[in-house]
Amino acid sequence: MGQNVAQKIISEHLVSGEMTYGTEVGLHIDQTLTQDATGTMVMLELEAMGLDRIATDVSVQYVDHNLLQTDEKNPEDHLFLQSAAQRYGLWFSKPGNGVSHPVHQARFGRPGATMLGSDSHTCAAGAIGMLAIGVGGLEVAMAMAGDPLYVSMPEIWGVELTGELPDWVSAKDVILEMLRRHGVNGGVGRIIEYHGPGLKNLSAMDRHVIANMGAELGATTSIFPADEEVRRYMASNGREDEFREILADDDAGYDVTDSIDLSSLEPLIAKPSSPANVVPVREVAGEEVFQIVVGSSANPGLRDFAIVAEILAGRQTSDRVSADVNPTSREIFEDMAKGGWLFDLISAGARIHQSGCMGCIGMGQAPATGRNSLRTVPRNFPGRSGTDEDSVWLCSPETAAAAALTGKITDPRNLDMDYPQLALPEKASVNTAMLLPPLPVDEARQVELVKGSNIESLPQFDPLPDSLELPVLLKVGDNISTDEILPAGARVLPYRSNIPKISEFVYTQVDDTYATRAAENQGGHTIVGGGNYGQGSSREHAVIAPRYLGLRIVVAKSFARIHWQNLANFGVLALEFDDPADYDKIQSGDTLKFEDLRTRLPDTDEVSAQLGDSSITLRHRLSPRQAEMVVKGGRVAMAAEKQGEPGKVADSMS
């Protein structure tokens, strides 16, 4: 049997394992992408592991998430990222150059390449036949250092597209239809591969919309073939020489299948506050609208802005609507100016914002409480807009434009006008002046990292001692989320480059004495948890910060997958009760004693803890490789050893 597109790319990059669903495969990584919100920590990790020069073909540090610069912390993060990119050999995309995903696709995207990004929408590059996966920051750092990505082989889900989208219906409605059908977990453990005759009616940027929001389905990634349309797209960006055709073999198969007749779709909208609350726009028409936001990686193409401009051209937005438009990149911004669309938007009353993520991640242009905000962004989780009790809807640019005109949710087919026929330029603007290339190695080695007062190096974590006597500083219940371990929000986020500072916020919502008690307890401590410990957001800080405060071991009934990996990555031993009933035996304030950890861990999964006179049986689920990592103090320490700087770690051994 032939191969589909995903299988072709995976097999070309396979360094370990076999392409059997559910088994671990190791994949060589060609490219990485980091953005500012996660990138500062990634750069601190590169520093901590003593990396000299990245090993990937292309790695790019973007600045797109936080551009508000309300005080010095934010611009100092930008300076730090620029210096780190220079030091380690990355490209640097200056603030204002645009959102990582569309910029990366246009300037660096290469069919058949693999990419990791410390951003969940990294998958967007699947639009041009890349295998692009969003992961945690340390995974990206390790890929830059040359490590493969180890991942459980996903199912390949073939979605066949037929037909052609009707007027007033666009790519966003396709992915909203997927979410309507399958919900936010529909893609978990799967790569979604789109194929079929309907593809010829979807541009590369249309495909970007669809691939991008595969993240909302929970998919590992999404992928499209690299076909003639991708060739055209790359040629329009001046990069046809890097095009390579990758099509599924005629006899390729898929593990799961589905199909969508594009001609049957109508304008859709996701109601507050989940991307999967999808209904036809007509069903909710008439609701008053306070704001529209057009932009983000979910509708980033020139087309997405031009269609809004042509719908609004010569008209005025409703008195009660704030029409916020942030062009995705400065190249698209240029094309909007050149084509007259920018003029149309300004004249119609749009508020034009600098190129970046903005409303997509709640960095500015938050709506009023309970007022409807229609956005072309990918997510509408509660509060993500920056407003606690928000009411955010997800829709196509056409549906957003219609609401801007009428001040109400409006099926755009009911606007009294013909569907605009866009004449987009054959050649896209190419302007790379804000993309600073990597420095030559010799120059790079001279670069000092520029650390503002809020940027602290990643703390060095010492190896796991052979025996530990640890007080239980906290005992918590089931389903503790990483938001409870380390809150997000405007109060805490500015300190994401500063582990000592951010550690003051650990567990404040659960027990605001924890951070102080932990810091006072120099000998380390343990936390006891219930089931599904560490669910939710993947943030590494929820491990790094408590580890900084002295957390050595977490004992729980069970762990959430990503948090478990993060604990191991940073040298915190995660142990599960062999008998969950033992959870009740331990109280906050008790002391647990562990012996022979360094010797036992690699050999057996059983660890016993001494509680007073009795012994409790615990188990870890570490592979021998992972056990070695924990013993050595975590993945950064292990990588530092590999980079020839073991001294950094040895010095701090206790």
Place this chain on the structure above:
Amino acid sequence: MGQNVAQKIISEHLVSGEMTYGTEVGLHIDQTLTQDATGTMVMLELEAMGLDRIATDVSVQYVDHNLLQTDEKNPEDHLFLQSAAQRYGLWFSKPGNGVSHPVHQARFGRPGATMLGSDSHTCAAGAIGMLAIGVGGLEVAMAMAGDPLYVSMPEIWGVELTGELPDWVSAKDVILEMLRRHGVNGGVGRIIEYHGPGLKNLSAMDRHVIANMGAELGATTSIFPADEEVRRYMASNGREDEFREILADDDAGYDVTDSIDLSSLEPLIAKPSSPANVVPVREVAGEEVFQIVVGSSANPGLRDFAIVAEILAGRQTSDRVSADVNPTSREIFEDMAKGGWLFDLISAGARIHQSGCMGCIGMGQAPATGRNSLRTVPRNFPGRSGTDEDSVWLCSPETAAAAALTGKITDPRNLDMDYPQLALPEKASVNTAMLLPPLPVDEARQVELVKGSNIESLPQFDPLPDSLELPVLLKVGDNISTDEILPAGARVLPYRSNIPKISEFVYTQVDDTYATRAAENQGGHTIVGGGNYGQGSSREHAVIAPRYLGLRIVVAKSFARIHWQNLANFGVLALEFDDPADYDKIQSGDTLKFEDLRTRLPDTDEVSAQLGDSSITLRHRLSPRQAEMVVKGGRVAMAAEKQGEPGKVADSMS
């Protein structure tokens, strides 16, 4: 002797007093302007005084200061302001429509009219022959209610302009020359009137630059004649019918005189951190630059952006420079798009921001600590950019553009190019769709104020009781500033529409138990101060918030002028020691008893306070009108009575 322009307008608006320097005159006010940072309190004051409909010809509520919308508070302020404008009969300029001063001048400016604005740069409208004065919020509220402005008659300072500006030198350099010569207090108590043959070489928007920054000289206002250039300007804005020529009489005189030969000027720059630290650019050339910011009411004209665009056109900004451009208004934004200048700016690497004040008032785009930021804005006070230890320089658009290209402070005359010759359109874009007109009275009366959870009505303050027995909750020393009474900054400012909340911050930097103790002390209290009590910023909140906490009387050695007026406006009795040595007799915790206040105040300036067995002689400096105001609980209470809503006040009498 003939009259100068200022005298002509004052005499036309005189309702009391005579035009003799230093004596009080009452002036009829034709127009008002409020912006969002001060306007929410002004609207709450209109509500508190029970106003039905404004009495001015034109009043406009702008939203330009805070457009970041990092959470729901900011957009809810916007909704509140829109509803209040509708309720009371104001125009409403939507967020994104632009900075108040240039928009007001273009759309509502009328030669010969008087205007008050709750913004210190209101004086900019002097560019077209208006008498426009920046004042505190309550003064503006009272003008809307129909009250005259009472002000001490200023000196008229005639500044004769001759010659023509050389290439690479522009209007900003003229006002920087004034600041170089006269410093930040050079204009105090004066109206600056520009005249002379050099005027014919300065456009109305050039004059706006100069008039605007008269505020930095401390001037009451600045004024230019309404000449043929003003006619041309108004015609280009489609409003020639509202033009009226106002020229100084041939034999007009001035109280003070100065002159500037425009042809002798060179590019100037104000070093950190005062607008008066002015030196030639060439003297500081070569310093590394991190950022330029182009925009604000100090360089708001299309010309100011077009010249930057033409200097940058086809070139690229330096790798180390962030080039932040925020078009002043959406009309200018339109013209920038139409003329191709927006394209040039984007292509050269500028970050384009929505129309508003932004970097001028530290609402976004803050620089990194200690890094040089060259800005076309009017002020560079320490920390005003949002960064505590900032390094902000003030310069012309030409000088900012030169720095963007080279990454260093650069005399623009040393750029290797000819000075661009601009071809500006004869007709400016006129687009008033984001300026919502006042509602008809009947409709207006139906409007409910939209108050988000952070917007609280102005508390009602009861009349002054006849006798009071007040504990001294705080005793402070000399020169207490309003910043110490009520801090500014990102932590406190968001609560400016919420007196109960903001009152928690009163005196936190001096004694953080004060607010709690005051709130617990239901019967009211007094504060004892030294000399120059209440210096600094004019903020009304430094009176309203402690009054809300129960402050009834302040006893001090002396008071700063504006704070003294604010105390009277909000019904707090300001008393000065007859013998300053008595200051030492009173301690925190003592009790002061006052008798016969209501009867004595209007008749005599002497008040005695009983301290234990002894009596201390104190004096107020209230006029009979002001004494009546304090007795009635302040100016809002008095106005409420006048508006026929005395019940609102009587209800709360104690």
